[in-house]
Amino acid sequence: MGFIFLLISISSLSEEMKLYFGDTHLHTAYSFDAFLNDNDSAYPDTAYRWARGLPVIHPYTRTRVQIETPLDFLVVSDHAEYLGVITELSRDRDQLIDLGFFKNLVRDIQIWFALFMIDIGRAEDVFNYALPEPASGDGHDLVADPNGSIAPVPYGDVTNIKTKVWQDIVKSAEEHYIPGIFTSFVGWEWTSTPTGANLHRVIISPDGAEKALKYLPYGSDVSQYPRDLWKWLDTTSKKLSTRFLAIPHNSNLSKGYMFDEYTLEGEPFDATYASMRIKWEPVVEVTQVKGDSESLPNIETDEFSNFETYTHYLQSYTSEYIPKKGDYVRSALKLGLKFDQTLGVNPYKFGLIGSTDSHTSLASAEEKNFWGKYSNDSTPEIKDQAIIGDADNSGWSMSAGGLAGVWAKENNREEIYAAFKRKEVFATTGPRIRLQIFGGWDFDGINAQNYQDIGYERGVPMGGDLYQTSLDAGPSFAIRVTKDPVGANLDRAQIIKGWIDMEGVTHEKIFDVAWSDERVEDKDGNLELVGNTVNLNTGTHENSIGATDFFALWQDPQFKKSERAFYYLRALEIPTARHSLLDALALQSDDKKMKPFTIQERAYSSPIWYNP
Numbered sequence: 142m143g144f145i146f147l148l149i150s151i152s153s154l155s156e157e158m159k160l161y162f163g164d165t166h167l168h169t170a171y172s173f174d175a176f177l178n179d180n181d182s183a184y185p186d187t188a189y190r191w192a193r194g195l196p197v198i199h200p201y202t203r204t205r206v207q208i209e210t211p212l213d214f215l216v217v218s219d220h221a222e223y224l225g226v227i228t229e230l231s232r233d234r235d236q237l238i239d240l241g242f243f244k245n246l247v248r249d250i251q252i253w254f255a256l257f258m259i260d261i262g263r264a265e266d267v268f269n270y271a272l273p274e275p276a277s278g279d280g281h282d283l284v285a286d287p288n289g290s291i292a293p294v295p296y297g298d299v300t301n302i303k304t305k306v307w308q309d310i311v312k313s314a315e316e317h318y319i320p321g322i323f324t325s326f327v328g329w330e331w332t333s334t335p336t337g338a339n340l341h342r343v344i345i346s347p348d349g350a351e352k353a354l355k356y357l358p359y360g361s362d363v364s365q366y367p368r369d370l371w372k373w374l375d376t377t378s379k380k381l382s383t384r385f386l387a388i389p390h391n392s393n394l395s396k397g398y399m400f401d402e403y404t405l406e407g408e409p410f411d412a413t414y415a416s417m418r419i420k421w422e423p424v425v426e427v428t429q430v431k432g433d434s435e436s437l438p439n440i441e442t443d444e445f446s447n448f449e450t451y452t453h454y455l456q457s458y459t460s461e462y463i464p465k466k467g468d469y470v471r472s473a474l475k476l477g478l479k480f481d482q483t484l485g486v487n488p489y490k491f492g493l494i495g496s497t498d499s500h501t502s503l504a505s506a507e508e509k510n511f512w513g514k515y516s517n518d519s520t521p522e523i524k525d526q527a528i529i530g531d532a533d534n535s536g537w538s539m540s541a542g543g544l545a546g547v548w549a550k551e552n553n554r555e556e557i558y559a560a561f562k563r564k565e566v567f568a569t570t571g572p573r574i575r576l577q578i579f580g581g582w583d584f585d586g587i588n589a590q591n592y593q594d595i596g597y598e599r600g601v602p603m604g605g606d607l608y609q610t611s612l613d614a615g616p617s618f619a620i621r622v623t624k625d626p627v628g629a630n631l632d633r634a635q636i637i638k639g640w641i642d643m644e645g646v647t648h649e650k651i652f653d654v655a656w657s658d659e660r661v662e663d664k665d666g667n668l669e670l671v672g673n674t675v676n677l678n679t680g681t682h683e684n685s686i687g688a689t690d691f692f693a694l695w696q697d698p699q700f701k702k703s704e705r706a707f708y709y710l711r712a713l714e715i716p717t718a719r720h721s722l723l724d725a726l727a728l729q730s731d732d733k734k735m736k737p738f739t740i741q742e743r744a745y746s747s748p749i750w751y752n753p
Contacts, residue, residue, distance in 0.1 A: 157550045158593065161557065162573055163214030164192065164504040165328070165388060165545055166343050166426060166496035170200065171225040171306050172330075175500035177259070177268035178515035181228070183502030185217045185313035191503050193323050200501060201516035208503075209510055210573065210627070212544075213552050214324035217310060218343045221329045221360030222291070225306030226299045227267075231259055240297045251294045265517065267294075272457035276336040281407035283398065284365045289335035291361075303357055311353045318349075320553040329358035331387070333365035337456030339394035340367060340405070342387040343426070343496075344374070347558035352383040366405055368414070371421045386561060390426035390498065392473075393434040394454055397465030400473030400489060415480055415488035424561050427470050427568045427745055428495040428543040430514045435711075435745055436471045437464055443651055445713065445741070449542075449570070453534040474748060475639045475647040478705045481752075482641060492564030492604045492747030493709070495543025495571075506571040508740065509680075511541035511720040521724040525734060537721045537735045542570040546744070548577070548602065564604025567710075569744040574631075575623040578603050578710045580749040584617050589692035592619050603709070603747040615700025616751060620654060622712040622744075623690040629714040629742070630687025632657060632671040636695060640706035654695040657688035657715075673716040675739045680718040680726050687715040703753050710746040717742060 168175045169184050183200040191197045194211030198204070219225070230236055234256070242249055255267050274288035283289050314325040328345040346353065359373045374385045392399035403409055427434050432451025440446040452462035466472035470493065477489030497504050501519060505512045513519040513536050518526070524536025546567040549556040560566055567576050579592070581600025596619055601607060607616055622634050633656040639649045653668050662668050674683040697708070722738035725731065 158548045158597075159550070159552070160575055161213035161547045161549060161552050162544050163212045163324070163547065163557075164496045164506070165216040165326070165345060165494065166218050166330070166390060166429065166498045167215060167502070167504050168219055168330075168498070168500040169217060169502040170228050171219040171310065172500060173220060173223050173227045173271075174268050175502075175515065176228045176231070177264040178500065179264070179517040180501055180515070181231070185310050186316075188217050188502040188504070189215060189313060189317035189325060193317065197503070199503070199512065199516075199519065201519050206503065206512065208505065209507055212323075212504060214326065214547075214557055215504060216326040216328040216343065216345050217314065218328045218330045218345075219310065220332050221358035222332055222362045223296065223299065224303045224329070224358060224360070226296055226302050227255070229302050229306065230296070231256060236302065239301065240299065245297070248295050248297065252296065255294045269457055272455065273334055273337045275456070275458055275460070281403060282405060283335035283338050284333075284405060286336055290365065291334065300357070307357055308354065311350045315350050318554070321551060324552055324554055324557055326554060326558075327353045331359060331361055331370050333361040333367070334455050335365055337454040337460075338396040338398050339391045339455055340365070340389075340399060341391060342367070342370065342389050342422070344385055344387050345558075346383060346385050347554040348383045349554075352381050355381050368404065368417070371417050374421055384558070385421070386423060386558075387421045388424050388426050388494070389422060390429060390496070391431050391434065392425070392470065393432045393451060393464070393468050395468050396454070397467035399467055400469070400476060401467045402476065410480060410484065410488060412484045412486045415484050415486040418488040419486070419490055422491060423564055424492045424494055424566060425470060426496050427493045428570050429498040430539040430542060431498060432539070433570065434468065434470055437466065437469045445743075448741070448743070449540050451538060453538060459533060471637065471639065471649065474707050475641070475649060478639065478641040478647060478707070479645065481705060482645065490750065492561070492566050493568045493745050494545035494566050495568035496545055497542065506541050506544050508541045508571065508718065508720045509723060514539055521728050524724065525732070535734055537724070540570070540719055540740055544569045544571060544573065546576065564747045565602050567603060567744060567746045570742045572625040572628040572714060572742045572744075574625055574628075574712055574714070574744040575621075576710060576712055576744045576746055577621045578746050578749065579619045580605065580607050580616050580708065582609070582612060582614070582616055584619055584694060587619050587694060589621065592621050592692065595619070601749060603749060605749055607749060607751045609702055609751070609753070613702060615697030617694055617696045618654075618708060618749070619694050620710055621690070621692050622655070622710075624714070629682060629717045630657065630684045630689060631691060632687055632713040632715050632741070633668065634691045634693065635711045635713075636708055637711055638697065638706060638708050640704045642704055650699070652695065655691035655693040658686055671715050673739060675716055675718050675722070677722065677738060678726075680723045682715070682717050684715075705753060706751040707748040708751070709748040712744045714742045716740065
């Protein structure tokens with residue numbers, strides 16, 4: 142036939158692949174910001190018990206809480222920076238002696254004052270003190286700025302405390318790992334935030350305690366440069382024969398630096414830097430409580446682009462939110478095509494997942510069972526407060542979300558990690574939408590019953606590469622989307638295409654490929670909105686509109702075999718009640734801060750790339 146379309150064959154897996162949902166980004170009382178915002182009792186054991194569906198005690202309200210549908214896997218990803226130090230010192234002040242207390246007057250006063258503020262219920266002030274200050278001047282290298290680092294209390298040598306805490310984190314992961322039933326990963330967060338630009342990464346490893354206990358998590362208190370993180374991952378993996386991957390998140394708050402054309406040091410990407418980045422960062426967290434990072438908001442050609450736009454930077458001062466191309470995934474995917482053309486390496490050839498970033502130890506991605514980002518943001522009456530240093534920010538600025546969907550053979554560390562590496566993963570904003578996409582040129586006879594078998598046999602799944610040599614016809618994409626079994630119906634399924642032309646200019650276009658309710662596209666190809674059945678007086682919705690599932694075979698009508706391209710699937714639910722509406726009804730309030738009252742949840746597949 143004159144074409145090649147499979148880079149790595151996994152056709153033998155077609156009947157074995159199963160879908161698993163989990164959260165790779167969850168904080169407990171060992172994270173300094175979680176502890177300073179009133180999570181002072183829920184440790185990794187609590188997080189795993191919640192994720193497995195067991196009832197637990199909420200760290201702030203002290204009520205019994207429980208997830209509606211258990212997760213299949215979880216990563217406890219506490220901040221590496223001063224890992225558990227504030228928590229442990231607050232629990233056991235005798236450890237101050239081990240740090241050489243009474244030997245450094247300035248440091249001792251700072252520690253004493255921090256513990257005093259915690260004791261009188263002003264712990265959040267200690268947290269806000271650590272947030273970055275404004276940049277002192279212009280320039281690309283934010284880390285070199287004198288205000289570019291966090292300012293935690295200097296505790297001295299805290300290795301012993303961090304070691305004890307890390308041992309407990311690893312121990313909990315081991316105790317809750319039940320292969321075939323529930324998977325726990327060892328992980329942590331590297332939290333670089335120079336001048337409020339979010340450059341955070343979650344690090345996960347599929348290797349267990351034997352290797353994990355031979356190192357301590359690498360934090361941004363050692364270096365805030367991503368390049369140094371990757372070098373540490375490389376050195377440590379070689380030294381200990383262990384494996385890692387890093388997952389960037391909240392690029393929407395990166396001030397344009399997460400997916401830039403230049404390194405943080407201000408140098409243009411070269412092939413070495415691009416290769417290093419994609420080696421360690423094959424997946425990106427595209428959605429979570431602090432907003433959605435799929436697309437620049439308010440794109441004229443994308444009516445669904447302004448979704449849960451979070452406009453509050455992680456800093457100690459209020460400033461205008463200015464979305465930039467370097468903040469959003471779709472722009473990065475297009476930029477990656479340029480790099481592929483010029484460098485021969487695509488540093489932004491990543492898959493997509495969602496996670497929560499909850500700091501309550503509770504991976505609560507469900508709007509009706511949402512327990513906030515922080516413990517002191519977990520009930521309706523205390524959400525009307527500034528959090529994360531921004532006076533305009535409140536608990537209603539965020540929505541519950543998200544989750545990572547993984548296609549793997551079994552629910553264990555090896556198989557789920559392998560799925561992340563090959564990018565056969567997808568993101569949801571919370572609901573358990575079942576989503577799959579295959580790309581290829583020969584899908585004759587494919588249907589809703591055999592699409593997996595034929596998809597794996599003749600095409601590539603999400604995260605894969607298509608190569609074509611002679612055919613002029615565009616590739617076809619088989620998509621299958623099924624609603625959350627206990628959730629809302631589906632509105633539509635869209636394929637989003639990005640490509641680069643022969644002049645080096647990038648483009649994007651959105652194609653509606655399946656939709657509900659017998660709607661008809663107008664002459665310009667636009668589809669009317671699905672409607673809204675949310676009852677604003679009860680917070681309920683009706684599945685009287687929408688569809689339970691979609692299957693479609695779509696062929697790119699604008700394909701040019703000389704142009705690099707990517708394609709990913711976006712599926713939308715019908716509107717449902719946001720947690721802010723449920724709070725408004727419970728409080729009998731019409732406060733405008735609570736709006737919006739409805740949300741149109743969605744899922745994003747990892748892309749499939751076409752390479753000339």
